[in-house]
Amino acid sequence: MSYLIDNTEGAQYLLMGNEAIARGALEAGAKVVCGYPGTPSSDIIESLAKIAKDMNIYVEWSTNEKVAMEVAAAGSFAGLRSMCVMKQNGVNVASDFLLHLAGSGTRAGMVLVSCDDPGALSSANEGESRFFARLVEIPLLEPGDFQEAKDMIKWAFELSEEIRNLVMVRSVTRMSHASGNVKFGKLPPGDVHAVFKCDGFILDPMEGAVMSLPVRYKHALQQEKIKKAGEIFEDCPFNSYHGPEKPEVLIITSSACNLYSREAIGILGVEDRVGLLKLGTTWPLPPELLKRHLSRTDKILIVEEVLPFLEENVKILAAEMAPEIGIKTFHGKNDGTIPAVGELNPDLVVGALAQIVGIDYKPVPDEYAEKAEGVPTSRAPARELTFCPGCPHRASFWSIHNALQLDGRKGFVCGDIGCYGMATLPCGFSTLKTLHAMGSGGGIASGFGKLGRLGFDQPVLAVCGDSTFFHAEVPALINAVHHNSDFTLVVLDNSGTAMTGFQPHPGLKVSAMGEDVTSVDIAEICRALGARVEIRDPFDLGETQETLNELIEDKAGLKVLILRQICALSPEKKAGKKYDMTIDDEICLGENCGCNKVCTRIFRCPGLVWDKEKMVTRVDDVICSGCGVCADICPEGAIKRKEVA
Amino acid sequence: MKVFGANELLEDVFEKNLCIGCGACTYLCPYFRSYRGKTAILFPCNLTQGRCWAYCPKVEVDLDDLSERFFGRPYEKDPLGFHRSVKISKAGRQVSEGSFQAGGTVSALMSFALSKGYISAAALTDREGLRPVPRLAQSTDDILRCSSSKYTASPTLSALNQAINEGHNQIGVVGTPCQVLAIAQMRSNPMGDKDFSDPVSLVVGLFCTWAVDFREFDAFISERIEGSRITKVDIPPPPAEIMEVYTDNGKIEIPLDEIRELVPNTCSYCTDMTAEFSDISVGVLEGRPDMNTIITRTERGEKIVDEARKEGFLILDDIGKENLEHLIWAAGNKKKRAFIKAKQEGMLNAREEGARCYLRVRPETVEEIIA
Ligand SMILES: Cc1cc2nc3c(=O)[nH]c(=O)nc-3n(C[C@H](O)[C@H](O)[C@H](O)COP(=O)(O)OP(=O)(O)OC[C@H]3O[C@@H](n4cnc5c(N)ncnc54)[C@H](O)[C@@H]3O)c2cc1C
Ligand code: SF4
Ligand code: SF4
Ligand code: SF4
C-alpha cells in the first residue's frame, strides 16, 4: 500500500513536491481530482490515481486542461472538494472556463494547481501562470518548501470554502520534482454524498444556479471575495520574515526562490545584514504585512522566476504607501539584477545579493576554476537531442521527409508539442517547420490550405500525437473540413501520452484509475468529419511514403494518415526485441559512393555506430531495441534482421 | 576526367534547371530518386566524387573523350554522329504484332537480342496513364508491352541502375539521346573502379528533338480530358502539327505549338538528335508511318542488325536521298542551335582552374558546327 495513504499522524516521509501536493489533497479530503499530463505536473495525478480506489476518490486524465477544470468544478458544485492540475500553459487552455468559474464562484473547496517550468526544461514556452490569478481575481498561493507544499493545499481548500471561490496554487519544476521531508497530518473520514443543489433562489450561492450572471452583481461579489482573501492573508502562516529588525536589504521572494535566497544569505554570511520576507500568498498581497516589512529598509531585492509578478505588485503597493514608508530602491528583474529569463539557482541569487551588499564574491575559487578548465571534456561524447532507438517517430519523419522531397514542391509540416517536436532538428530530418501550442499544427495547416487562391502552391502537412488529437486537434479539423482546406494530417499514434510518461488518453481502453473505459477511435472521428483516412505502420517505410505521396497529391480537402506503432519505451514494448540485428562487414559500403553511411550519417538511430577503424557500421546491441527498421534503410542489405524466437 | 559529387550535381544541374530526369543518378545510392517525372535528392551527400555526377549527361560531358572511347576518333561535326550506315527498316515476320510507334524496329531489335541471349534483360519504358514507367523487360511479351513512344521525359535509366543492382550484367537499353549519353559515361567507368565490367550489352537510341515535362503535361492534359482514361498518345508525322490523345471518351487533338510550351528548357541545350553514342539509333521516316530510319554505329550494332534481318526479325531497305538529306538537315539544325546557345551562355569548355561546365569538345569542332 502506498505511503501516501499512511494515516499515522506525525509520520515523516521523504516526498517529492508533487507527492506532497497529492498528500495535501488527501488530507484535505479532496474527492475529485483531474488534470492533463504535462511536465512538471503529471506526478500529482499519477500518484493519486494509484490510490484512488482505496481512498474512494475520483481521478481522471481529462481530454484537456479546460475539461479537467470543468470536471473538477462539477465536483465542487456537488459538494465535493476537488482539485485540477496542469502545467503552466495548460492554464491558458483552461482560461476561458477559469474566467467564468471565478465569476460564478465555487461551493465545496476547489483548488487549481499549476506547475510552472522556469527555464522551459520540459516545455516549448517559458509561460507564467501567476498572472491568471490577478487576471481572473482569485487568490494565489506559492509553497516555499516541501512541507508547505502539502500543508498549503489543505489550507487552500479551507480558504476556497471561506470565500466560495477557486484558489490557485502555483508550484515550479524545482518544487514539484525535488524532494524533502514532510510530516503527515491525519486523513479525514471518507464518507461523502455528492449532490448538486440547484432548486434554490437563483442567486443563492449554495443552492441556486451556478453562473457568472448577472455579471455586475457577480463581479462585485467576486471582488469582495478576493478582498476577504487579502484580509485573511494578513495573518497567513505561510508568510514569514527572518532577519534583523532593520536589515540593509530586504529580500522578498516566494516558491523555490525562497530556498535559493536562504542559501544565498548563508553562503555570503550576511544573516545580520539581510532580511528575508518569504511570501506564501502572492495574490492579492496583504498590504499591512507588506507595509510592515517594507518599512524596515530602503533597499529591496525581489527574487522570483519567469516574469516580475511579485516585483510589479510590490511596487504598486510601495507607490501607494510611499508617503508612509518612504521611497524605496528596488532590485529585481526590471533592473537586471535578477536574470529576465531562465531558471534561478543559489549561485545567481548569491551574485545578485553580493552586488547589492557590496561583497566581492566569486562562486568558484580561482584555483578551482583553473583546475576545472584543465579537465578534459572531450572524452564525454557530444550528445544532441534525438529520438530513442526504435522510436516510431524517426521512421515516420523519414517517410514524411522522403515523400516531401519526392514531391518536390517545397512542402512542409506544421506541428506542436510532443516528442515529435524534435522533428525540427536533424533527428527528425528537420521536417517540422512550425511548432506551437497543442493542436496548432492542424489549425495552422488549415490556414495554409486555404491560401491556394493567393498563389500558394506548397503541399501542407500537419502532425499531432494521439493524445494531442483529442486535446485540441479536432476543432482545427472541423474548421478545415468545413472550409474545404487542403492538407494532410498525420496522426503519430504511439498509443499513449508518451512524452509525459504514458498517461492514458481517450483513445485507450483503460483510465487513469485502471478501470475499463470506452476508447474513442481517431479514424472513425476523422471519417465522420468527411476526411479520407488511411492507417499505416510507420515501420513499413515504403508503404508509408507511398501513401503519403498519394494523399499529398489528392486535392480532396482534408486527408488523414494515422501512423500506428507503439512507442519504443512503452511498458508493453520493454519486454523485448522483435529482431536481432547484425551487420555484414563484407557487404557494408560505409563511406563509399553508393551509400556514404546513410544509416549513421542521416538516419542516425542511436543503436547504430560507425566503426572508425574498420570503416563499417556496427549495431550496439545494448542500445538497439530491435525494431528492424534500419534494415530497410540500408541500400545494400548489409543490415540483417532475424526475428527473435 | 574530373569527377565531382552530389553537391556539385545540385549546383550544376538542379539549380540551373538542366535536369531532364533521365534517371542516371537514381538508385545508385539512397539519395537520388525519381518521382512523377522529376528527380529528387532525398538527403545531402558530402562525398567529393560520385557516380551521380559522373553519369549525368548535363554536366562535364567530354564529347571528344567519349567519341575516342567508343569510335576511336575525336568528336566530329557530322550531324548524325559517327555511323556505319543509314537505312530504313521495320519489324519482320518473327515479331508479333504490337502497338509500335512506327515500324517496330526498336521492339524487333530488343526481341531479337533477348531471344539470342545477347542480352538478359532490357531497360525499357512502359506507361501508366500518361506517366512513363521504367521497366526491366525479361521476355518478348514485356518488350512488346513497352512499345510506342512516351513523349514525356522518362527516368528510364533508373530501371537500368536497378537491374545492375540486382546483378544483371548483359543489359539492353532503349533511350533518348540524353539517356544514351549518360549510358556512354557509365560504360566508360568514370570512377576508375578496379572491378568494373561493362554491364550493358546493347544500346538502342531513339531520335529526339524534344520531350515534354511529365508533370506539366499531366496537368495540361487533365484539364482537357476531365477524368477520362488515356489509351494512346500519338504525334502523326508532319505536316499534321498535332498531338492526338485517345481516351475512352474519344480522341482530342492538341496543336503541337501548345505542347512545345511544355518542353523543359534543358532540351534546348541538347546537341544530339540521333543518339550518337548508341550501337543502333532509330527514328521515324518522313512520309512512311510504317517504317523507321535506322542508323548503325558500332560493329556490334551492325552485326545485330544483320543477324536480325537474316533471322526474319527485321526488314531493311535503302533510305531515299531526299529522306537522308532531310534527316541530316534536321539533326544538323538541332546541333547547331544548341551549340550556339550553349556557347553564348558560356557553357562550353570552361577553362578556369576547377571550373565546371556542360560540354567539352575541341573548339575547332564547335566552330565548324556553328559556322
Ligand atoms: C520523347 C521522344 C521524342 C522523339 N522524337 C523523335 C523525333 O523528333 N524524330 C524521330 O524521327 N523520332 C523521334 N522519336 C522516336 C520515335 O517516336 C520512335 O520511338 C522510333 O521511331 C522507334 O519507333 P519503333 O516503332 O521502332 O518503336 P517501338 O517498337 O514502338 O518501341 C518504342 C521504344 O521506345 C521506348 N520509349 C518510349 N518512350 C520512351 C521515352 N520517353 N524515353 C525512352 N525510351 C522510350 C520504349 O521502351 C520502346 O522500347 C522520339 C521518341 C521519344 C520517346
Ligand atoms: S546503410 Fe548499410 S551499407 Fe551503408 S553504412 Fe550502413 S550498414 Fe553499411
Ligand atoms: S533495429 Fe536498427 S533502427 Fe531499430 S533500434 Fe536497432 S539499430 Fe535502431
Ligand atoms: S556521390 Fe555516390 S553516394 Fe553520394 S549521392 Fe552521388 S551516387 Fe549517391
Ligand code: SF4
Ligand atoms: S543524371 Fe539525369 S536525372 Fe540525374 S541530374 Fe542528370 S539529367 Fe537529371
